[in-house]
Structure formats: structure tokens, C-alpha cells
Amino acid sequence: MIKVQKVSRNYKTGESVVRALRQVSLEIQDGEFLSIAGPSGSGKTTLLNLIGCIDAIDDGEISINGQKVSTMNKEEKTSFRRQNLGFIFQTYNLIPVLSAYENVSFVLSLLDVPEAEVRQRTYEILKEVGLEGMENRRPSRLSGGQQQRIAIARALVKRPQIILADEPTANLDSKTGEEILKLMKRMNEKFGTTFIFSTHDKMVMEYASRLVQLHDGSIVSDERRQ
Numbered sequence: 001m002i003k004v005q006k007v008s009r010n011y012k013t014g015e016s017v018v019r020a021l022r023q024v025s026l027e028i029q030d031g032e033f034l035s036i037a038g039p040s041g042s043g044k045t046t047l048l049n050l051i052g053c054i055d056a057i058d059d060g061e062i063s064i065n066g067q068k069v070s071t072m073n074k075e076e077k078t079s080f081r082r083q084n085l086g087f088i089f090q091t092y093n094l095i096p097v098l099s100a101y102e103n104v105s106f107v108l109s110l111l112d113v114p115e116a117e118v119r120q121r122t123y124e125i126l127k128e129v130g131l132e133g134m135e136n137r138r139p140s141r142l143s144g145g146q147q148q149r150i151a152i153a154r155a156l157v158k159r160p161q162i163i164l165a166d167e168p169t170a171n172l173d174s175k176t177g178e179e180i181l182k183l184m185k186r187m188n189e190k191f192g193t194t195f196i197f198s199t200h201d202k203m204v205m206e207y208a209s210r211l212v213q214l215h216d217g218s219i220v221s222d223e224r225r226q
């Protein structure tokens with residue numbers, strides 16, 4: 001479970017201060033498929049980065065599975081992220097000189113997984129996301145949707161409990177975006193992975209089983225859909 005308690009994050013630029021999150025509280029249960037929506041600048045990325053242990057909070061507390069991540073130091077956060085969290089980005093963030101297989105397998109190499117298991121798990125997850133037969137292709141030889149599938153495989157291969165996705169469909173046409181959403185939903189159901197994704201897109205919000213709306217750094221609605 002993720003517990004966000006009265007979390008605030010301010011950005012100081014010169015003389016001015018942007019209050020990106022204002023006393024936000026939120027509890028997310030294991031296995032949720034949750035969308036964070038809201039207009040540009042409402043704080044979606046800031047909230048995802050704080051839950052993802054990428055950024056530091058100014059006030060409040062975040063705990064994940066009972067561990068207070070908000071008070072961890074940099075090294076502890078890096079290790080926690082590596083073990084427990086997967087990330088999917090709007091721009092895929094793949095390594096261009098690596099093949100689909102290598103983009104996914106290197107994550108396991110960082111976790112000291114034995115070589116035979118790396119191979120087995122990488123082939124398995126690439127098949128799961130619909131990329132069987134494309135393992136040796138570099139990202140530039142794949143479509144945007146296929147590149148995002150690699151990113152989903154890369155996030156899932158270490159079997160994290162939580163996947164955070166910042167605008168995962170923003171660079172895709174609506175049909176491909178919908179396919180990516182369906183794939184994420186299927187992975188959520190199959191593996192019980194918690195998915196938290198941000199979006200502007202109404203179609204994407206429709207897939208969420210819970211929709212949290214932000215406005216000016218505050219939660220203005222929190223609605224369960226099923």
C-alpha cells in the first residue's frame with residue numbers, strides 16, 4: 001500500500017515560489033489501476049516523482065509497504081526504486097544502441113539475476129507485450145507503440161509491485177494509445193501490479209478503475225469507476 005500524507009512540494013525559482021503540491025493525501029491499495037488527471041501544471045508529474053522516490057518532499061510523509069520512503073537518503077531511495085518500482089515515460093527513454101532484448105535484460109543484470117534466468121524472463125515478458133520475433137531490433141526500427149511496449153516490458157521484467165507511468169500515451173495516436181492502455185490493464189490483472197499513470201486524455205482516464213483529479217496542486221476529486 002502507498003500512503004501519501006499531507007505532502008507538499010514547492011519549487012523556488014529566483015524570488016518566486018511555485019506550490020506544486022499542497023498538502024496532498026492519498027492512499028493507494030495494492031493492485032489498483034489508478035489515473036492521475038488534471039490540467040497542465042496541476043502537479044501530476046510532481047506527485048508521480050515523489051511516489052517514485054525521484055524527488056524530495058518539503059513537508060508531509062510518503063510510505064510504501066510500511067517503509068517511509070520520504071525520509072530515505074539518496075542511496076536508500078535508489079536501492080528502493082531498483083527493487084520495488086518500475087517506470088514508463090512519455091518519450092519511452094530507451095537506449096537507442098541497444099536491441100529490444102538488451103533494453104529489457106539490462107535491468108535484470110543490474111539486479112544480479114543469473115544469466116539463464118535473465119534470458120528466460122526477458123524473452124517471456126517481450127512475448128507477453130506482443131514483441132515476439134522483434135527481440136533483436138533497435139528502437140529506431142520499431143513504431144512508437146512498439147517502443148512503448150519495450151518500455152512496459154522493461155518496467156515489468158523485474159516484477160515490481162508498482163509501476164509509475166507519466167503520460168504513457170502522449171506521443172501515440174489514439175488507436176495505439178488505446179492498445180497500450182489495454183496492455184497495461186491486462187498486465188495489471190495478470191500480475192497484480194499496481195499501475196499509477198498520469199494523463200490529460202479522456203480516453204485514457206476511461207480505462208482507470210480509480211480517477212484522482214488534481215488542480216493547482218490539490219486533489220479536487222477521487223472517484224472509483226468499478
Ligand SMILES: Nc1ncnc2c1ncn2[C@@H]1O[C@H](COP(=O)(O)OP(=O)(O)OP(=O)(O)O)[C@@H](O)[C@H]1O
Pocket residue numbers: 011012013018019020038039040041042043044045046047
Ligand atoms: N523543476 C521545477 N522548477 C520550477 N517549477 C517547477 C519544476 N517542476 C515543476 N514546476 C512547476 O510546478 C507546477 C506543477 O508541475 P508538474 O510538472 O508537476 O505539473 P503537471 O500536472 O505534470 O503538468 P504537465 O501536464 O504540463 O506535465 C507547475 O507550475 C510547474 O511549472
